Amino acid sequence: MEEEWEIEFGSVNTIERIGFTRDVVAVGDRIGGYGPMGRNGLTAMFANRVIFSDGREMAMGGNPSRSYGIADEALIEADNLDPSLHPDKQ
Numbered sequence: 001m002e003e004e005w006e007i008e009f010g011s012v013n014t015i016e017r018i019g020f021t022r023d024v025v026a027v028g029d030r031i032g033g034y035g036p037m038g039r040n041g042l043t044a045m046f047a048n049r050v051i052f053s054d055g056r057e058m059a060m061g062g063n064p065s066r067s068y069g070i071a072d073e074a075l076i077e078a079d080n081l082d083p084s085l086h087p088d089k090q
Contacts, residue, residue, distance in 0.1 A: 006044040007033045009060055020050070020058060029053065035060075 009015050025031060032051035038044035050058045 003043060005033070006038075006042075007031075007035070007047045007050075008044070009047055015060060018058070018060070020060065024058075025052075 009020070030053050033045060033047040034049040034051075035045040035047040047060050050060055052058070
């Protein structure tokens with residue numbers, strides 16, 4: 001079943017850095033997206049990933065290692081440096 005949804009992304013600066021530039025899609029192009037659903041059943045989402053009509057997929061952030069080339073090991077190490085920054089884990 002096909003539905004029309006409003007899909008939001010990060011800031012222009014952020015999405016251009018990961019390769020989603022103004023020439024990637026045109027007005028009227030059909031794309032799909034994955035992300036958290038809008039509140040109260042709204043047909044809106046903040047996209048984590050976009051799927052183009054030709055089957056290509058593009059991550060829209062959410063994973064700093066993919067977006068900025070940071071190694072997973074560096075993220076884990078940084079996350080474990082100061083437990084006081086994570087009160088939810090204490």
